Amino acid sequence: MKKCHIAYLGCTAALLGAGLGATPATAAHSTLIVHPGESIQKAVDAAQPGDTVLVLPGNYYESVKITKSGLTLRGSGRTTMIKPDPTVAVPDKPSKPDGTTPTTGSCAEKGNGICVIGTKTASLEGVTVSNLTVTGFAHSGVFAMATDGLTVRKVHAVDNKVWGIAQERSTRSTLRQNHATGNGDAGLFLANTVSAEEGAADTSGTVIEDNRLENNRIGLTVRRLRTLSVNDNYITANCVGVFVVGDENMPRAGAISVRDNTIVKNNKSCPKTERLPALQGSGVVLTGAEETEVTRNVITDNVGESPLSGGVVLFKSFVGATSERNRVSDNTLDGNAPADLVNTDPGRDNSFTGNTCRASKPSGMC
Template sequence: MKRCHLAYLACAAALLGGGLGAAPAAAAHHTLVVRPGHSIQKAVNAARPGDTVLVLAGTYHESVVVDTPWVTLRGVGARTVVKPAATKTGKAANTCARHGDGICVLGTKKKNVEGVTVADLKVTGFSHAGVFGMATDTLTVRRVQAVDNKVWGIATERSVHSLLRENQARRNGDAGLFLANTINEEGGAYDAGATRVERNRLENNRIGVTVRRLRNLTVSDNTITGNCGGVFVVGDENKPQGGNLTVASNEVVENNKFCAKTARLPVIQGSGIVLTGAEKTRVTGNHVAGNRGTSPLSGGIVLFKSMVGAKGVNNRVDRNTLEDNAPADLVNTESAKSNNVFERNSCRASKPAGLC
């Protein structure tokens, strides 16, 4: 049997080539194995569409760019740890490192990178985002622990058909999960192509999940606790307006951490689910409890006019169970003419009265 001499390359191709009826080279999918002391980026650079880069247990000090379609970057769970490289003389190794990100999945302005999966590893300590995807199609981020990153745990921009599932995002400086149309530019809401954010645990971040200027997306079955705010759906005056999405069946409990005001938002504390400047969003079947504060955004489920004055219209809040939220379980600061509907919610107190 042949042996592979490159530490991070598996022997799959050699084994297939040695037998009768071997698959043609174009159809072979290989596993490239990265061991402690070796480079994840070198293995990713060697990967072809359909290949898996398997990163064994250990701590890897580097930032990684994935721009080849249909590549899987996978660890062996929390024992595979990606941390920033030690800064020596100055020049960062790649675009991802220069922006302070851990793992970047990057398409281009003209073409999305398709089918990339990042799974089963921990990414921690980066000055921007743990995992960042831009211009992606069918990106999957699954069972990733994004911990103690200074801005976002896991973030996507200008991406469609994404699946963020069964991740843990803890103690990140802004949102545990952040999904947006564009980050540094103004513009209308982006169709996220039925993106799904589901079964994640989001704890002790500034905000658990932020969805900004997006449409056609579902946030469901997540556990969101100990943040300043649980879920923020953010629109603005641009057209199309952010919204036309669903927030369903989430456990949003005791998001009472205090976060100081910023240039964009006032103080945040005790905010469960907040819709600001969004339209046609359905909030349904969630359990929202113990979110208590005195911020303008405090309360269980809150509809709040955006900071640039955009109205939230035609939203539906139904079949939620709310308890022990303050100043109220349901808070609606929009006018009666906005056609927002509250029905069949189990709650005790609302502002204005009569929404329960």
């Protein structure tokens, strides 16, 4: 069996059975255990593709960068707490709520807790981050770029200043059973890129499923992406529940399924920013999107006076792009204001069918 060559890990693969009842998945794959007071990053650096870095309960004051495919970083539940290193200076830029991040510096210097980073020419494949808490970071709890087949599961992203869990330029991700709360912008944020004006990127089937998103500015933002599903999530107490954003770039954002979610009381009040007006009381907002299906959701008691307020809202984007060929069907809506269904978008061929609701704007869509 493969031996852990760094003394602070205090293990070989053969010793795992005595400590935790765990053994390597195969003779070629090892589990490296990190105890409180030890460095997660050193264990990640020592691990090989296919290995698991298992972090025991405790507080770990560091940021962790993963650049190897096939690696699993797994905590022992929410009591595995990753927090900022107080000795690392972080620039002011990461705290801005527009997602701006420095282009240079380490994962910690950019204000992120866990970074999963590929390259411009090669995506990082098959990485898993699970069963831990990331909290108090100046930018994101978990940030991924240029990944393929990333899994983020049972991560608690709490009180990070911009995003809870975020990814750019990534495909075939699975974000499941996470809890994002108290983050300054989106609990979950997925985009093609925030650093350039480009058309929507195809995620090749990213899945956002069974997450709890609460008390963020926005529960979930999907920005300039195509081909993904948003299913069975519980989204509450944000300013906006789900925000699907496109613009005038081609290809357009869309081909997204928003299905079987519970989206209730997203009535937190958020001030305007350079990009958006003040936000409050929005369940699902589609702006500049096409061919997106919003179906079989329960959307109730989202109340506000923002231009984007309402249960399901189609809104012409702030750069003039319209929403077209979207389908809003078979949802249960009640108690949303100014209306359960709101369409202020002049785009073509949007349909509203089979919804259970009381009021629409304009009237006649219920």
